[in-house]
Amino acid sequence: MTATLATAPEQPVERLPVPPRPRRTAGLAGAAVLVLVLVGVHVWAWIATDFSIGALVEGWSGITDFLGDAIPPDLDWAEVVQPGLKACGVTLAIGLMGTTLSIPTSLVLAVLGARPTSRNPVAYQVARAVMSFFRAVPDIVFALIFVTAVGLGPFAGVLAIICHNTGIMAKLWSESMEEIETGPIDALRIAGASSPQLAAHVVLPSVVPQLVGLLLYRFDVNVRSSLVLGLVGAGGIGFLINQSISLFAFDQMLTYILMVLVLVVVVDVASGYVRRRLAE
Template identity: 60%
Template sequence: MTTAVQPARREVPPKPPRARIQVIGWIVAALVVAAHAVAWNATEISLSKLVEGATGMGEFLSEAIPPELDPEVLGESASAAVETLWIGMLGTTLSIPASLLLALLAARGTAAGWIYQAARGLLSFLRAVPDVVFALIFVTAVGLGPFPGVLALVFHNVGVMGKLWAETLEDADPGPAQALRSAGAGRIQVAAHALLPVVTPQMVGLLLYRFDVNVRSSLVLGLVGAGGIGFLINQSIQLFQFDEMLTHILVVLVLIVAVDQLSALIRRLLGSTS
């Protein structure tokens, strides 16, 4: 007569005492408050200075309002805004090949060993260097204008997009990839037939998000001489032409709203076809 084997009982670890949890919570809260106090002093935040500067801010606004609506100024602003759009677009699209390659090399399902570590390190470096720093470097190398802005966005965007796409590949459903590996498929075949078709909608969505961000970034790059409407804003501030500055800012607002609407339209079209 056989006897049924009883499964081994696992002891449930005891819960930490409630008092201990409360003490840890108070310690964490105290550390957060202390960090904010140190940061407040280090950044020299002063509400009194803000109140004292209200008069100067009022004078600034009085000189900026109403905006300059001269047709020549509007035409120059619209032309620079279109240039800003081109910088953001090219900075996004030209980074796609390198971003995709590094994403495949930096995803655990498609790369391993030193290749994986090297790709991750390169993406971290490109992501850690701000696009403004890249812009300053390329302005020194190739001169003023939109070209250094495009180069700066390409380099920085490769780091960001490569990481986002690599994480998307790693989060993909492992079932199809495992089935292909069991059938003898290589890493390239697994990526082409099992991973990329599954995650393409997510990757396109991330690409549209980065396009939106890059258009905004190209505005900032113009402040350091990398072309676009940011250059006109900086020029207006230096010449104390605050009414023209406000005109350029309003044109930027129209540009950003148009880009947002375009991105939303593309997402809706992709959602309806999927």
């Protein structure tokens, strides 16, 4: 016995109107204005900085004369190499001490300047203002100030690194604290936990790897900064570079620059290795 299935009549397919493509006139006009503004700003910067390809070409002979006086480097052990190695050690020590001694103040400012751990709006704004001040003042300006206060030498460089690094590291640490999940924080806050308890039991344990990684990165940067601080009398290899330039001993200067290159590479490789081990 066969059953006959009734088929419903086919319904005509209704064609919907195609929506018109959105006009991009406004977007193109905004992009054109942005390009014109960028071009205008760069033209102004070109003029303000006296940027000149012709001046560079004309001064190329001076560069070749300078390189001719600097090459080959002076490798005299007693007069150049040994003092340079000691100065590299001082430069490394300035960066290390400046980074380490800035940790307590950076941590306090980061806790007070992060929203998950700071309930008082006044303390939050004050902490952010202190961070901004220490970041805004260059480390070389701090070095000039401390040189007049404590005299020439690496101690002024350490103080300069502490001040400038406190603002930068506190800013980076506070941003890391603000990126964590807020669920555990809200739960403890409802239970009556104070801000120090939230920081000690939730926030800081969650961001320890990030804080250590940023600390190592800043140590790498501070070692390079301590080189520049030596140019203004804060000790280290930068002081010897400045001295050799003043005496027109460019071959000695090249030796010191090569030492700096080796020092920077060693510090960069060592800090990168530690950061990779922490990330594993």
